[in-house]
Amino acid sequence: MNIQEHLPILVVAIPILMSALMIMLRSRPALQKTLNIIVSASILLMSIILLLQVWNSGIQVYEVGEWGKYGIVLVADLLGSGMVVLSSGISLLALIYSLDYIEGKSLNTTYHSLFNLLVAGLNGTFLTGDIFNMFVFSEILLLSSCGLVVASENGGVTKVSDKMEATFKYLILNIIGSMVMLIAVASLYATMGTLNMADLSVKIATLSDAGTMPWHIYFIALLFIIVFGNKAAIFPLHYWLPDVHPTAPSPISAMLSGVMIKVGAYGILRVYFLVFKDALFLLQPIIILLALITIAIGSIAAVGQKDVKRLLAYSSVSQIGYVFLGIGMGTAYALAASLVYLVNHAIAKSMLFLTSGGIIHHAGTRDMHQMGGMAKSAPLMSSMFLIGAMSIAGLPPLGGFIAKFVLFDAAMLGEYYLPVLIGFAFAVFTIFYMFRAWLLMFWGEARDSKKYGPYPSHGLSPMITVPIIILAAAVLILGVYSEPLIALSSEIANQLLDPQPYINAVLGGSVR
Amino acid sequence: MTTLITKTITKICIPLVSLFSISLLLAGHNNPGGGFIGGVMFASVISLTYVVFGLNYTKSFFNPSWDKLFGAGLLIASLTAFGAILYGNNFFRSSIKFVDIPLYGEIELASATLFDIGVYFVVIGTLLHIFKNVGEDK
Numbered sequence: 334m335n336i337q338e339h340l341p342i343l344v345v346a347i348p349i350l351m352s353a354l355m356i357m358l359r360s361r362p363a364l365q366k367t368l369n370i371i372v373s374a375s376i377l378l379m380s381i382i383l384l385l386q387v388w389n390s391g392i393q394v395y396e397v398g399e400w401g402k403y404g405i406v407l408v409a410d411l412l413g414s415g416m417v418v419l420s421s422g423i424s425l426l427a428l429i430y431s432l433d434y435i436e437g438k439s440l441n442t443t444y445h446s447l448f449n450l451l452v453a454g455l456n457g458t459f460l461t462g463d464i465f466n467m468f469v470f471s472e473i474l475l476l477s478s479c480g481l482v483v484a485s486e487n488g489g490v491t492k493v494s495d496k497m498e499a500t501f502k503y504l505i506l507n508i509i510g511s512m513v514m515l516i517a518v519a520s521l522y523a524t525m526g527t528l529n530m531a532d533l534s535v536k537i538a539t540l541s542d543a544g545t546m547p548w549h550i551y552f553i554a555l556l557f558i559i560v561f562g563n564k565a566a567i568f569p570l571h572y573w574l575p576d577v578h579p580t581a582p583s584p585i586s587a588m589l590s591g592v593m594i595k596v597g598a599y600g601i602l603r604v605y606f607l608v609f610k611d612a613l614f615l616l617q618p619i620i621i622l623l624a625l626i627t628i629a630i631g632s633i634a635a636v637g638q639k640d641v642k643r644l645l646a647y648s649s650v651s652q653i654g655y656v657f658l659g660i661g662m663g664t665a666y667a668l669a670a671s672l673v674y675l676v677n678h679a680i681a682k683s684m685l686f687l688t689s690g691g692i693i694h695h696a697g698t699r700d701m702h703q704m705g706g707m708a709k710s711a712p713l714m715s716s717m718f719l720i721g722a723m724s725i726a727g728l729p730p731l732g733g734f735i736a737k738f739v740l741f742d743a744a745m746l747g748e749y750y751l752p753v754l755i756g757f758a759f760a761v762f763t764i765f766y767m768f769r770a771w772l773l774m775f776w777g778e779a780r781d782s783k784k785y786g787p788y789p790s791h792g793l794s795p796m797i798t799v800p801i802i803i804l805a806a807a808v809l810i811l812g813v814y815s816e817p818l819i820a821l822s823s824e825i826a827n828q829l830l831d832p833q834p835y836i837n838a839v840l841g842g843s844v845r
Numbered sequence: 846m847t848t849l850i851t852k853t854i855t856k857i858c859i860p861l862v863s864l865f866s867i868s869l870l871l872a873g874h875n876n877p878g879g880g881f882i883g884g885v886m887f888a889s890v891i892s893l894t895y896v897v898f899g900l901n902y903t904k905s906f907f908n909p910s911w912d913k914l915f916g917a918g919l920l921i922a923s924l925t926a927f928g929a930i931l932y933g934n935n936f937f938r939s940s941i942k943f944v945d946i947p948l949y950g951e952i953e954l955a956s957a958t959l960f961d962i963g964v965y966f967v968v969i970g971t972l973l974h975i976f977k978n979v980g981e982d983k
């Protein structure tokens with residue numbers, strides 16, 4: 334077999350192997366760092382090759398252990414491999430950033446192996462074609478991210494007790510979410526007798542065509558809203574996010590906000606549009622309603638925040654609402670728009686979290702009222718935060734503008750006038766809170782140095798600035814030259830709405 | 846917990862339970878058993894020693910670093926899975942071979958056993974690392 338055919342498993346298995354190696358190499362910190370960066374970069378490279386392969390020659394299926402549809406199947410379609418490219422790109426940059434940002438002791442002991450497990454969990458969730466396997470990978474994701482949230486950063490701005498409290502909330506709530514997922518998966522298995530998603534899709538479609546779909550399929554489908562809504566922090570399950578994302582060290586906040594909450598959106602897209610496509614008519618109004626409430630709550634809460642990372646976390650809540658709005662509308666154009674939105678938000682928000690790490694490093698605090706006038710002392714951070722804020726707010730030359738534009742355009746074409754109105758009203762809120770934060774931190778007088786002391790500025794190393802600049806360039810490029818992303822997203826949306834090629838690729842057109 | 850009865854029983858248990866855990870491990874891939882329960886069994890007898898003889902006393906003559914064992918186990922398990930790729934098969938494809946040993950008879954060599962050994966080490970390493978660290982906590 335050609336090595337290129339192994340790519341879907343390699344992007345999942347190499348991080349697991351590395352996480353084992355990193356435990357063995359604890360006494361060699363320098364080697365750990367170089368090895369981890371090389372591996373992350375090569376995973377990014379492999380994921381790009383995988384995406385190109387899928388783009389050129391269609392959906393790729395990889396049977397782990399050669400057991401056919403009865404074993405674990407990895408399926409790389411455009412959505413999955415695209416998400417893998419996004420997550421490996423962001424995780425490479427977050428890793429480079431964290432080498433200087435995370436405190437040495439916690440970096441050398443657990444950080445590298447947990448980070449690799451996180452990457453493995455993300456890639457596995459995006460590529461698996463088996464619904465129980467998705468549960469397993471999301472558990473890996475949850476547990477490794479819990480360990481990473483408590484990693485301590487240099488300077489110690491966040492108290493350990495706060496971290497413990499946030500992690501406890503995160504762990505308990507998400508384990509309850511996993512329980513619900515386990516119940517949903519088990520009931521699906523008890524009803525249909527299979528866990529392979531393509532197989533499930535065929536069987537549910539057969540039952541639905543015959544008019545004998547069991548009524549509890551609808552309830553199982555509703556359970557998945559709880560599962561993925563909890564992962565993506567959709568109202569009423571959004572309240573853990575504003576505690577966890579700010580207390581995590583900044584590179585991990587970037588991973589959590591940039592990629593991990595997108596796992597929820599990915600799960601909805603994968604499970605609903607493949608498995609439960611016959612129950613979608615029932616679910617779409619619910620998703621739209623929850624998305625609108627999420628948008629409203631996130632933006633209103635973000636206006637009143639004084640902690641910069643907490644503001645960004647509430648902003649994430651509100652922005653993931655827009656992604657779900659597109660998913661809820663469910664036309665090809667709306668799905669493409671929500672994918673464009675997802676990518677833009679992932680890049681801009683992870684960049685903002687990385688920048689906020691630089692700002693905290695510069696000011697020595699997370700409280701925006703204790704900052705001010707930093708445009709002069711930290712010009713780079715100030716311009717980078719402005720780029721990110723403009724993109725999240727949706728101002729023209731940046732990616733966020735394109736994302737909001739296509740989303741609202743799709744909603745208008747679908748005649749969803751009220752959701753557009755609500756979404757637009759809270760987009761104005763977004764502009765307000767992002768610029769309020771920017772003005773508070775960077776404009777005006779420098780802070781009262783008698784009361785708070787001068788800025789303990791000790792400059793930022795290139796390990797911290799370069800990832801931010803790369804992400805800022807990506808935000809700008811996605812705004813100016815967004816055609817490739819929109820073309821890719823439309824193709825993904827078409828694949829989602831017509832799952833037949835996916836099913837054919839997995840089941841091979843014959844019953845085995 | 847340090848009565849004569851528990852000490853004597855523990856001394857009897859250590860060889861019995863550890864041998865039984867290994868036999869469970871080796872039976873694993875086609876009989877009831879496997880790396881996980883074998884590992885749990887082995888970890889249970891070591892933690893019994895910790896409880897009965899005291900952590901400090903046990904550490905004075907037997908103090909491996911369990912976290913390294915965890916890493917080694919994960920490494921063995923994942924390398925086994927990678928091994929299939931080197932032989933041109935899919936990841937995790939297991940292979941089996943029957944070998945005749947003179948005087949003993951036929952024995953079965955399966956690559957699944959290697960994976961189980963990895964799991965065995967991971968389970969022992971994790972459980973005892975947690976157990977020891979919680980015990981050391983003041």
